[in-house]
Amino acid sequence: MQKPIRSLGPEDFEKLVTTSGICIRVSSVLPEMVVAVFKCHSSYLVKYDRKQCNAEISAFVTNGTVEEPTFCTRCQSHRSFLLNHAKCVFSSKQLVKIQESHETIPEGESPQTFLAYLRDELIHALKAGDTVSLTGIYRALPNRKNFRQSTLRAVFKACIDVISFRKTPRPTQQVSTRSGRVYSPSFVARARALSEHPDVYELLTKAFAPRIFEYSDVKKGLLCQLFGCRQNVDAQSGSTLRSRGELHVLLCGDPSTAKSQLLQYVHRIAPRGVYVVGRGTTCAGLTASLTRDPETNDFVLESGAVILSDGGVCCIDEFDKMDDGSRVILHEVMEQQQVSFAKAGIVCTLNCATAILASANPIKSKYDATKTIVDNINMPVSLLSRFDLIYLVLDICNPDMDRRIAYHICDMYAENRKRSPEQNIEVSDIDEQFLKQYISLAKDVCNPELAENCEPLLIQTYLQLRGHGAGGSVLGTPRQLDSLMRIASALARMKLQQRVTEVEIVEAERLLKAATYATLTDPLTGKIDFEQLHSGINESARVRALLLTCDEVYSAPGTTAVNQQGRGSKH
Structure with missing residues (x-):
């Protein structure tokens, strides 16, 4: 079902949807637990000897949550299981942020964004600036007030678990190039x-x-x-x-x-x-x-x-x-x-x-x-x-x-x-x-x-x-x-x-000359003066500044000025 970003709503949760936008942020790769393995750390008596239980139970992670076992059938202990990270199964996950394309934003509205998750072989396939069309499951994720507490917010956040995507625009068939784009x-x-x-x-x-x-x-x-x-x-x-x-x-x-x-x-x-x-x-x-x-x-x-x-x-x-x-x-x-x-x-x-x-x-x-x-x-x-x-x-x-x-x-x-x-x-x-x-x-x-x-x-x-x-x-x-x-x-x-x-x-x-001659022409001399791009002033201004400096120097008391006959005189 092809829908724009701003049209996705609660009625689309847990449905397969397709939407498009511009990727504006890509996170680092995060390890996500797929199968959790719990190990019993309790002990029990065997002929007057206390033996470590070490019983293991596997549980699948569903929507980011896993049900922790509370009872061990081997040693009959309650709440004795701890997570064994070494034997858990992990997959790679990457979070990308997608923003509406400029062409689809209604007049007077600000662009909307949503989160999408890439997993396993899809990671590292997108970068910021790519225009993509995503297909995946539209889900609702809970917002926790505190990661150390089990309390949840009443307002959920939406995301898409990406199944596949393609970068757009995608030209039609045949004649491939170095970039991977194809042309008819x-x-x-x-x-x-x-x-x-x-x-x-x-x-x-x-x-x-x-x-x-x-x-x-x-x-x-x-x-x-x-x-x-x-x-x-x-x-x-x-x-x-x-x-x-x-x-x-x-x-x-x-x-x-x-x-x-x-x-x-x-x-x-x-x-x-x-x-x-x-x-x-x-x-x-x-x-x-x-x-x-x-x-x-x-x-x-x-x-x-x-x-x-x-x-x-x-x-x-x-x-x-x-x-x-x-x-x-x-x-x-x-x-x-x-x-x-x-x-x-x-x-x-x-x-x-x-x-x-x-x-x-x-x-x-x-x-x-x-x-x-x-x-x-x-x-x-x-x-x-x-x-x-x-x-x-x-x-x-x-x-x-x-x-x-x-x-x-x-x-x-x-x-x-x-x-x-x-x-x-x-x-x-x-x-x-x-x-x-x-x-x-x-x-x-x-x-x-x-x-x-x-x-x-x-x-x-x-x-x-x-x-x-x-x-x-x-x-x-x-x-x-x-x-x-x-x-x-x-x-x-x-x-x-x-x-x-x-x-x-x-x-x-x-x-180059057509652009340079018009912009760097000295308005007084009519000559090209590229020096103004480095000093900020043109030749006419530099000459005026030099003459003004010379006038101030030679008009000061005790300086020697050169008269028209080329002879020096003391002031």
């Missing part, structure tokens, strides 16, 4: 045809968030984030190197420019996506919170947003309104792809290979073009420099563009919606579900490597970036070289290629 031959044929199309980038960009007009470079950058990059593998040892393979993207700009809509769309099509809002998000909500296990009463970690989105995208809206204490933890997440936790005696490091997609509004609501991006948004430069792509999404008054946007919006509300002339048949065939499966297929079957003949081009591109700074500052750093390679690998995955060619490197350079 018809879908693979469509995907191959799309990857071989000469305008595959343009088709994917137009199919991405079709309700949002224009923003082609922004959409392409978000697609690169979804497709991701390969993990570096050591050729000698075969182990995965600690190198970030996820792209981080920041959308910054004026209100009502569809930033939140882009985040919502990425959240829907990402293989593992979590959407949070900065103002109501805490450090524990992002990483992990500490709760008590109802079985052992010990402290356990409950996964937060970045851990639940491991292998996917964590979308953070209103990023500028997040507390500084909550944003500090993202420094480690965005670069080392891990979270270090030390609290209540629990010291551990949790992996979170998560791509961060954030949106931020300017401090004064409207973006000030006369100021730098550091002055416009409330964000430390140490965090800002960790984003691979920073896009300015501005509301610029342009009559021609405003007219096209108005036609696009009216077309969506029209009774008989007409296809835009820019939207051809091939684009309309790429729906949201196909795009989601296409991304999963690309990440499963493609692990692009840099072709040997492309290394000189990549190096030359990086050297050119190093020399495009303003006033002696540099535009590119080794971090930007990694970003360039990650973008190129993602572009190769869009074509289902196993090699990164010159075409991908050139396009990656264009995307």
Whole structure:
């Protein structure tokens, strides 16, 4: 019987049910007693000799309870049995906490959770963030006021004894991949045809968030984030190197420019996506919170947003309104792809290979073009420099563009919606579900490597970036070289290629410059100034500060100033 979580009730107790949700916590493996063996420790007389009884009685454990024997038939003793742990039969049990999927939560309601028990061969099969469909017996367990007393509460807690489960979504039949996912031959044929199309980038960009007009470079950058990059593998040892393979993207700009809509769309099509809002998000909500296990009463970690989105995208809206204490933890997440936790005696490091997609509004609501991006948004430069792509999404008054946007919006509300002339048949065939499966297929079957003949081009591109700074500052750093390679690998995955060619490197350079030139341009000099991501001020401000310092030094009493003829004079 398939039922949603919030529809399960007392009428379903001791029945076989099927429900689905997202796994948000997995406990450690607990030993559960299946058969209890009791041994009599009394003695009895045999011809004036006292002999130990040692009689054993076995009893099955039912619903967590076992009936202790009270009378020994051998020695006729009462209440002489003690539990013999060495001969008891145990099985492995694991407690998982399941939460409703975002799609099934009614409007205005908070998500509900329930407990499920995995046993024996099912343990270690789930991890936090998995979307699963569970089948098992729906049971009611008593709540004890005190584990040392036999008193029970009148209110019971519900759980599911899992018999089987499957991870969802599960594509249909045939064509298996390294991850274990399978795809239908018809879908693979469509995907191959799309990857071989000469305008595959343009088709994917137009199919991405079709309700949002224009923003082609922004959409392409978000697609690169979804497709991701390969993990570096050591050729000698075969182990995965600690190198970030996820792209981080920041959308910054004026209100009502569809930033939140882009985040919502990425959240829907990402293989593992979590959407949070900065103002109501805490450090524990992002990483992990500490709760008590109802079985052992010990402290356990409950996964937060970045851990639940491991292998996917964590979308953070209103990023500028997040507390500084909550944003500090993202420094480690965005670069080392891990979270270090030390609290209540629990010291551990949790992996979170998560791509961060954030949106931020300017401090004064409207973006000030006369100021730098550091002055416009409330964000430390140490965090800002960790984003691979920073896009300015501005509301610029342009009559021609405003007219096209108005036609696009009216077309969506029209009774008989007409296809835009820019939207051809091939684009309309790429729906949201196909795009989601296409991304999963690309990440499963493609692990692009840099072709040997492309290394000189990549190096030359990086050297050119190093020399495009303003006033002696540099535009590119080794971090930007990694970003360039990650973008190129993602572009190769869009074509289902196993090699990164010159075409991908050139396009990656264009995307990086398109994002960087707009955000890091000095408003006074018009030059690219990458130094502001490290110091927080642009070249013009640095020059003004230097001139002000020189003026203060040379105007002080007893200093020597250089006159126009180059001679020194004493004040």
